Structure formats: C-alpha cells, structure tokens
Amino acid sequence: MSAPVTLPRWADLALLPALNVLVAFAVAGLVVLAIGESPLEATALLLRGALGHGEGIGFTLYYTTNFVFAGLAVAVAFHAGLFNIGGEGQAMLGGVGAAMVALAFGTGPGWLVLPLAVLAAAAFGALWAAVPGWLQARRGSHVVITTIMFNFIASALLIYLLVDVFRPPGSMEPSSRLFGPGGKLPFLHELVPGLPKTPLNLSFVLALAASVVIYLLIYRSRLGYAIRTVGANPTAARYGGISPERITIIVMAISGALAGMMAINEILGVQHRLINDFTGGYGFVGIAVALMGRSHPVGILLAALLFGVLYQGGTELAFDKPRITRDMIVVIQGLVILFAGALEFMFKPALARLLGGREG
Amino acid sequence: MDLIETALAILASGLRLAIPLLCACLAGLYSERSGVVDIGLEGKMLAAAFGATVAALSTGSAYAGLAVGMATAVVLALIHGYAAITQRGNQIVSGMAINMLAAGLTALLGNVWYREGGRTPSLEGAARFNPITLPGTETLADVPVLGPFWRLVVSGHPLPVYLALAAVPLTWFLLYRTRWGLRLRAVGENPAAVDTAGISVPRIRYSAMLATGVLCGLGGTYLAVAQAASFLPHITAGKGFIALAALIFAKWRPVQALGACLLFGLLDAVAIRLQGVALPGIGQVPVQAIQALPYVLTVILLAGFVGRAIPPKAIGVPYVKER
Numbered sequence: 001m002s003a004p005v006t007l008p009r010w011a012d013l014a015l016l017p018a019l020n021v022l023v024a025f026a027v028a029g030l031v032v033l034a035i036g037e038s039p040l041e042a043t044a045l046l047l048r049g050a051l052g053h054g055e056g057i058g059f060t061l062y063y064t065t066n067f068v069f070a071g072l073a074v075a076v077a078f079h080a081g082l083f084n085i086g087g088e089g090q091a092m093l094g095g096v097g098a099a100m101v102a103l104a105f106g107t108g109p110g111w112l113v114l115p116l117a118v119l120a121a122a123a124f125g126a127l128w129a130a131v132p133g134w135l136q137a138r139r140g141s142h143v144v145i146t147t148i149m150f151n152f153i154a155s156a157l158l159i160y161l162l163v164d165v166f167r168p169p170g171s172m173e174p175s176s177r178l179f180g181p182g183g184k185l186p187f188l189h190e191l192v193p194g195l196p197k198t199p200l201n202l203s204f205v206l207a208l209a210a211s212v213v214i215y216l217l218i219y220r221s222r223l224g225y226a227i228r229t230v231g232a233n234p235t236a237a238r239y240g241g242i243s244p245e246r247i248t249i250i251v252m253a254i255s256g257a258l259a260g261m262m263a264i265n266e267i268l269g270v271q272h273r274l275i276n277d278f279t280g281g282y283g284f285v286g287i288a289v290a291l292m293g294r295s296h297p298v299g300i301l302l303a304a305l306l307f308g309v310l311y312q313g314g315t316e317l318a319f320d321k322p323r324i325t326r327d328m329i330v331v332i333q334g335l336v337i338l339f340a341g342a343l344e345f346m347f348k349p350a351l352a353r354l355l356g357g358r359e360g
Numbered sequence: 361m362d363l364i365e366t367a368l369a370i371l372a373s374g375l376r377l378a379i380p381l382l383c384a385c386l387a388g389l390y391s392e393r394s395g396v397v398d399i400g401l402e403g404k405m406l407a408a409a410f411g412a413t414v415a416a417l418s419t420g421s422a423y424a425g426l427a428v429g430m431a432t433a434v435v436l437a438l439i440h441g442y443a444a445i446t447q448r449g450n451q452i453v454s455g456m457a458i459n460m461l462a463a464g465l466t467a468l469l470g471n472v473w474y475r476e477g478g479r480t481p482s483l484e485g486a487a488r489f490n491p492i493t494l495p496g497t498e499t500l501a502d503v504p505v506l507g508p509f510w511r512l513v514v515s516g517h518p519l520p521v522y523l524a525l526a527a528v529p530l531t532w533f534l535l536y537r538t539r540w541g542l543r544l545r546a547v548g549e550n551p552a553a554v555d556t557a558g559i560s561v562p563r564i565r566y567s568a569m570l571a572t573g574v575l576c577g578l579g580g581t582y583l584a585v586a587q588a589a590s591f592l593p594h595i596t597a598g599k600g601f602i603a604l605a606a607l608i609f610a611k612w613r614p615v616q617a618l619g620a621c622l623l624f625g626l627l628d629a630v631a632i633r634l635q636g637v638a639l640p641g642i643g644q645v646p647v648q649a650i651q652a653l654p655y656v657l658t659v660i661l662l663a664g665f666v667g668r669a670i671p672p673k674a675i676g677v678p679y680v681k682e683r
Contacts, residue, residue, distance in 0.1 A: 031465070035472045083452050085399075141662035142671070144452050145608065148399065148601055149655040149662075156652035164646060287456055327467035327478070327593075334460030342443035342454030 005352045024335040049316025050309040058198025064308030065265045068207040070286025073258035075295035080251040081231035086147030087259040087283025089154030090125040094260025095267045097124030099274035106180025113182040125260015126253040133252025137245035176274040185268040201269035215297040288333045291341040368512045378625025379524045383579025384603030385617045387572040394568035395548040395674040396444045397451040400458030402600025408433040408580025410466040413480050413591035416487040425585045430577030437573030445565045448678030467593040478593040489518035489586035520582035531614040548672035551679040561679045605658035624654045
C-alpha cells in the first residue's frame with residue numbers, strides 16, 4: 001500500500017488532476033440530481049449564463065479577476081511549502097489601504113492616485129501576511145493557525161474602522177463615503193466603446209500582468225529558485241546558503257500583497273467606497289484555484305476562469321432554477337478542494353495499473 | 361443585589377456561549393492529540409446542527425436530533441480521517457474542504473427542503489432541548505448569592521450543556537487513565553513507537569475521529585436544537601475556529617480547555633453587554649476589540665511571548681509505515 005507508485009509524467013501532470021476535477025464535478029452533478037434537477041440542463045443554463053452573451057462574459061471575467069489574485073496568493077505560498085489561509089483578511093486590509101489613499105487624494109488626477117492606491121492595497125496586504133510569516137519564521141507559530149486568527153482580527157478591525165472611523169456622520173450604513181473621481185479605476189466598457197456595461201474593470205489587465213510577473217518570479221528568478229528550494233527541502237536550502245526563515249517572511253509578504261490586490265478589483269474598480277464583506281469568501285476560492293491550477297500561473301488562470309464561469313453562471317442559474325441556489329458553487333468548491341487537494345492521489349494506484357506503470 | 365444578579369446573568373450567558381466552543385474544542389483535542397490536524401470543526405458542527413434540526417423536525421424528538429446530529433458529524437469526521445489517515449492527504453486542505461461542503465450543502469438543502477432561504481421552521485415542545493430545573497432551586501431560592509447562583513448559573517440549562525460539561529472529566533479520564541488514551545497520546549507524539557509495539561496507528565487515529573465526530577455533533581445539536589430552536593445558514597459563525605484557538609490556549613489539555621472556553625464565552629457575553637456602554641475611566645470600548653481578543657491572545661500565546669503552546673509532535677504528519 002505504501003509502495004510509491006510511478007506514473008508517466010504526462011499522466012501525473014495532466015491526466016490525474018483532470019480526473020480528480022472530473023470526479024468532483026460528477027459528485028456535484030449527483031447533488032443536483034438529488035435535489036431533483038437535471039445536471040445536464042443546469043450545466044447548459046450555467047454555461048449560457050456565463051458565456052452566452054457579452055454581459056455574462058464581462059461578469060465572468062470580473063469574478064475571474066478576484067480568483068486570479070487569490071489563486072496566485074495561495075500558490076506563491078505553496079511553492080515555499082507554506083499554507084496561507086489568510087487571503088480574506090489580507091484582502092480586507094488591502095481594501096483599507098486602497099480606501100485610505102482613494103479617500104485622501106480622490107480629488108487628484110487618476111494617473112497619480114490610482115497607482116498609489118494599488119500600491120497601498122498591496123502593501124497593507126503584504127504587511128498583514130508578513131506578521132504571520134515572521135511569527136512562523138522566528139517564533140515557530142504555525143502559519144495556518146495564525147493566518148486563520150488574522151482573518152478574524154482583520155474582520156473585527158474592518159468593522160470597527162467602518163463603523164467608527166470611515167462612516168460619514170449621519171450615515172447608518174457601515175461604509176465609507178464614495179471616492180473622488182481620481183480614486184476610481186476605469187471600467188473596461190468606458191475604455192473600449194461597444195462593450196456591454198459590466199463591473200469588468202482595469203484590474204483584470206492588472207491580474208493578467210500579475211500572473212506573468214509571478215511566473216517570471218517563481219520559474220525565472222533567483223528568488224523564485226530559492227522559494228522553490230525551501231518548499232522542496234528546507235534543509236537542503238539552508239545547506240545551499242538560502243535562509244528558509246528569510247524566504248518564509250518574503251513569500252508571505254508577496255502572497256499577502258497578491259491577496260490584498262483583490263481589493264483593487266472590488267474597492268477601486270467596482271464599489272468605489274470601502275464596504276464590509278467585500279471579500280465575499282473569494283480568498284478561500286483561491287485555495288481551490290491554486291490546487292486545481294497546480295500552483296502554476298497558467299493553471300491558475302484557467303482554474304480562475306472556471307470559477308469565474310461558476311460564479312457568474314451560478315448566479316444566473318439561481319434565477320432560472322430557484323432550487324439550485326448559489327450555495328451550489330460553495331459545494332463545488334468544497335468538492336474540488338477535497339478531490340483535487342486532500343484526495344489528490346486516490347486514483348493514482350488504479351491509474352498506474354491501468355497505464356501499465358509498475359509499482360516500487 | 362441587583363449587581364450580583366447582573367453579574368450572574370452575564371456568567372450564565374457566558375457559560376451558554378462557551379458550550380459550543382467546549383464541544384468543538386474537546387472534539388479537536390481527540391483529533392489533534394492523535395496527530396490529525398482538524399480545521400474542519402466548524403464544518404462538522406454546522407452539518408451536525410443542520411442534520412439535528414432536520415431530524416428533530418421530522419420526528420418531533422430532540423433526542424433523535426442529537427443522534428442524527430452526531431451521526432452527521434461522524435460521517436464528515438470519517439471523510440477527514442479517510443483523506444488524512446488512509447490517503448495521507450494534506451490535512452489542512454481536507455479540513456477546508458469539509459468546511460466548504462458543510463457550508464454549501466446545509467444552505468442548499470435547507471432552501472430546497474424548507475423554502476425559507478436556508479432557514480428551517482422553529483422547533484417546539486419535545487423537538488427542542490428545553491431548560492432543566494435542577495433539584496434544589498426552590499430550597500436555595502432564599503439564600504443570598506448562592507440561591508441566584510444556583511438558579512441562574514448551575515440550573516436551568518438544556519441537557520446538552522450538562523453533557524458537554526460531563527465530557528470534560530470523561531475526556532480527562534479517557535486520555536490519562538485508560539490504555540486507549542495512552543495509545544492515543546503516543547500516536548500523536550511518536551506513531552512509529554506505537555507501531556513497533558504492534559498497535560495499529562490508523563485504528564487509533566480512526567477511533568479518535570469517531571470521538572471528534574460525536575463531540576462536534578453534540579456542539580452542533582446544542583446550537584440548533586437547544587439554543588436557536590431552528591437552523592440558520594452559518595449558525596456556527598466561526599465558533600469552530602474560536603474552539604481551535606481555545607485548544608491551543610489550553611495547550612491540548614481537557615481541563616484547561618474548559619477554562620479557555622469559559623474565558624472566551626465570558627468575553628463574548630461581556631462584549632454583548634458592553635455594546636454602547638461607556639465604562640468609567642476608559643470610555644466606550646469598541647465591541648470589535650473584545651470580539652477580536654480571543655484571536656489576539658491566541659496569536660500572542662502561539663508566538664511564545666507568554667508561555668509556550670507546543671502542539672503534539674506528530675501533528676499534521678501522515679504516518680507512513682516503514683517497509
């Protein structure tokens with residue numbers, strides 16, 4: 001049972017992950033069947049809602065933007081053998097940073113204010129993640145537990161700031177005032193005439209750029225090599241002159257910066273004010289996206305797109321089939337994380353036998 | 361006198377708020393002491409709350425609810441066990457998956473079955489665990505301090521509260537005074553040594569999963585069938601994670617777990633009381649600050665600034681039998 005099973009490289013990289021995701025969706029289909037709806041019809045409605053018309057595609061890509069940032073954040077940490085569950089909290093802090101800049105300088109020119117706000121989002125997210133990173137590296141506190149705790153602390157902090165600091169006098173709603181024109185990231189339909197009106201904004205382009213940067217960082221840079229070495233074998237890394245402690249802190253900061261950038265899409269791009277709950281659990285979707293995309297930027301883009309389709313299509317599906325609420329998306333997320341993550345190697349022995357691979 | 365009544369009322373409400381934490385905390389204790397990390401306590405409690413409510417609604421019996429609640433959580437605990445023990449998968453990832461499955465499925469099925477946006481109808485009469493008045497309440501009624509203490513804090517809770525409190529000495533006994541407990545602790549520290557003694561590591565770990573499931577079931581059932589008298593989506597509201605914090609705070613020991621959960625429950629009760637109240641000398645304390653306190657305290661403890669929380673040695677590491 002504990003004999004290592006070997007698979008051909010293509011099967012290990014493509015077939016097994018595809019099979020895992022397929023099983024996750026098959027089980028999701030069974031759930032749909034169990035509540036008395038047809039999985040095929042539901043899938044057709046979902047795809048039509050997400051990709052069937054221009055507006056749907058816009059919404060799909062808007063969701064995708066969040067998932068690219070969240071997925072990259074989790075993936076960068078994975079490469080160093082770290083598990084950052086704190087994407088939600090880091091995004092909340094990112095929102096606080098972006099909002100502070102946008103509120104203070106909202107009357108200024110966008111070309112100056114927006115880059116500053118983006119940097120603030122990344123910096124606040126990075127800081128919020130670097131603290132657990134530092135605690136892991138220097139004090140040995142497990143980063144999973146501390147990032148969970150930091151999520152709750154961030155949530156309390158955000159509510160406090162919204163209720164007691166950012167809320168304009170006389171307003172009942174826990175949210176900041178609207179940003180000035182300089183603090184609004186342009187929508188894509190404003191830049192490209194003829195596109196339908198959707199929340200899709202410039203941060204989508206930023207997300208694509210971030211994927212390229214992370215690809216270069218992880219696979220083509222000295223730091224990326226150090227990160228991957230620490231993830232594969234910290235002892236060997238130390239022997240090679242790399243400090244795993246230093247890498248842990250740096251990686252958590254990069255991961256937090258990416259998670260913080262989720263706020264760019266939501267706060268600077270769509271809401272144009274700081275609100276509560278704007279992270280909407282997207283940080284956790286990042287875990288599913290990173291697992292499904294095998295922590296590679298190309299895989300993450302595809303997985304993020306898939307979850308974008310699920311979110312947008314799922315919303316439309318809930319209109320047509322009120323029995324299949326948006327909670328179905330959370331079920332699918334859970335199933336993907338279970339089969340593509342925790343039970344990653346469940347089918348490996350069977351697959352090896354099927355492909356004639358040998359044991360031992 | 362009025363002050364005492366108020367203090368006792370806060371104490372009683374703190375106790376009630378501590379019960380779900382205590383159940384999840386003890387549940388996590390079994391799992392983590394056996395070497396399996398469990399961040400899926402939240403999901404197991406949530407699923408149990410839903411299962412228990414559905415069963416109590418359809419049978420009209422709170423006890424049936426408790427049984428189904430426990431069974432639901434046990435099933436999820438065994439899935440986690442299968443991923444963590446048999447498949448040697450990543451235990452954090454598996455716990456996360458359990459949380460999401462529970463959150464999604466309960467809301468989805470609740471909406472399909474009851475059509476109230478995920479809520480269930482209210483539980484009434486025998487379908488709910490009602491407060492029990494302990495003997496002595498009347499006799500002690502006129503005794504100052506002790507009388508109200510007995511009436512408000514000791515007596516007047518539903519059955520799951522007493523079951524959860526009884527689970528503390530029981531867990532202590534099982535862990536420190538039985539052969540199984542010795543093996544459980546050993547498996548979490550040094551599974552290879554246990555294996556060498558001819559004892560099955562997976563079997564011990566799976567039995568720990570059963571205990572985890574039963575206790576999560578009790579916690580979830582208490583939340584829905586006793587406290588709220590119905591199921592609402594996300595009724596656990598992060599309690600499974602505070603329990604995880606309490607577990608670290610208690611350094612994975614049962615009696616200290618009770619202390620940590622009571623402390624966190626009391627903090628919660630005080631936070632509810634202090635909403636909008638200005639304290640003399642300090643001014644108004646933001647409720648959020650008190651709500652965040654358990655998490656902040658846990659991080660400080662984890663960082664080793666005040667005492668050191670050292671987890672079981674083999675925690676999170678799948679056991680591979682040597683060949």
